[in-house]
Amino acid sequence: MAGRKKHSAEEIVRKLRHADELAAQGKIGEEIAAELEVSAATLYNWRHQYGGMDTDAAKELKELREQNSRLKRLLADAELEKDALREVAKGKILSPAAKRRAVDMLKESLKLSERLACKAVGLNRSTYRRTPIAATPADPDAELRGWLRTYGTKNPMHGFRRAWAALRHDEHRVVNKKKVHRLWKEEGLQRRIHSPRKRAGQSSVPQVDADAPKVVWALDFQFDSTVDGKAVKIASMIDEHTRISLLNIVERSITADRLVAELDKTFAMWGGPPRMSRMDNGPEFISHALQQFCTDKVGISYIPPGTPWNNGHIESFNNRLRKECLNRNHWTNLLEARVVIGDFKDDHNHRHRHSSLNYLTPAEYAARCIHAHHSVGCEID
Known part of the structure; x- marks a missing residue:
């Protein structure tokens, strides 16, 4: 009597995929098992071990179908968030003022809701609704902020150091450089863009054309x-x-x-x-x-x-x-x-x-x- 054939894991995976193709053609379990030259019990055990399904596969499939609609909604929100982040400037948005401007832009350009726009930018909704001190009459630096915005509009390539120099020597105003830097950042004016160099390996041979095998x-x-x-x-x-x-x-x-x-x-x-x-x-x-x-x-x-x-x-x-x-x-x-x-x-x-x-x-x-x-x-x- 011939011994039972022992299948490798790779052969089992190939036969399970072939079984799926036969099932798609309308064949029943016994016919599929006969064509694969295994018993129906063996085919079931293979699916249990290698097919990624447990004994409650039907129940799990039903749960997956119920989750499908929820996943679709989550996917739609995720796609909206990705579109929103593409509209926002590259890099991390750290200050609340910059995040408020990003939320306003997303609401206007992409017609996003306040909830979704705040979630995409990473800003709490209560923080977004709170009036910043810079927009209130109580802001002691309102006049200086306005001057910096005007200077930044006239000199778009200048940084905060050039603005401080103009204040100190042209306007004859005594103001701390660090304060100018802080207000300059809060107003979202021109800042230096750091472009780190990409690492590149050092080739050990010149470029060669592949004119033959093993070249x-x-x-x-x-x-x-x-x-x-x-x-x-x-x-x-x-x-x-x-x-x-x-x-x-x-x-x-x-x-x-x-x-x-x-x-x-x-x-x-x-x-x-x-x-x-x-x-x-x-x-x-x-x-x-x-x-x-x-x-x-x-x-x-x-x-x-x-x-x-x-x-x-x-x-x-x-x-x-x-x-x-x-x-x-x-x-x-x-x-x-x-x-x-x-x-x-x-x-x-x-x-x-x-x-x-x-x-x-x-x-x-x-x-x-x-x-x-x-x-x-x-x-x-």
Whole structure:
């Protein structure tokens, strides 16, 4: 008598997804189990363990439907808040006066209610309704505020120091510089904008064209999430010449040490490292761990910060992965995401006909390509 077949977790996930497709076609449980070559009890147990549903699945589904309308309302409010925050100036709004002006603007431009506008800006409604002292006759600095506003209108590029200098030397008024600074900020006048420099990694090799296999491997990250809202981080790497996918890491988070360990395995699997690896300036890519790993092994070429078009091959692959896989699936758990994304990358290598490869698959093109680095592109046998 033959023993019972033991399915791996990946096989179970694939069969459960196939079962969902069969159920969508109108087949009943016994027919689905027969086609999957398992018993109905086994299929039920699989769904209980891997499908993300417990024994009270029907009850939970009913509760989810009841929550759906509430979530839609919350989502609508959240979208309104995001639209409101886009209308507000960038950066944190710290002073109550600035927040009051932001609330007034949102009420006028987006027609938001006072409650929602105050919530978006982060201002208590009682604070918004309270008349600020600067708007009352009791304000002892009302005349100075008016002078600063007039000066700021005539000299929009000047800061509070230039205004204090004009008060001191042109108006011959003795006033403390710190007081001018405080009133200047409260009136929302011109302030210095700090633009921190973006960190940029130091490339170890000059730019190289991917004119042959194993010359340039492009590496990048993208993100998704499971149904419970937890993040899923995906690392991908392709050979820019053959378009073949080389790396698949799907985790909640990917540290630089984990990336180095997986790159080491990938280099060994594909017969050694490439001449150069192209990547952006993410924290994992400019880390000391990756720099030390690549020393005397593979050159690193960093694209300029904020220029993803300079790493266009991996961006194109990520775009296809997003549209054809991530946007068309929802993940009940991390294992399911690993299996499906891994299958997509395998299909990309062996079934996707790439127009720039004369409609060969990346695996077919790599098998026919001369593995040599020349100043011109390699030839097809």
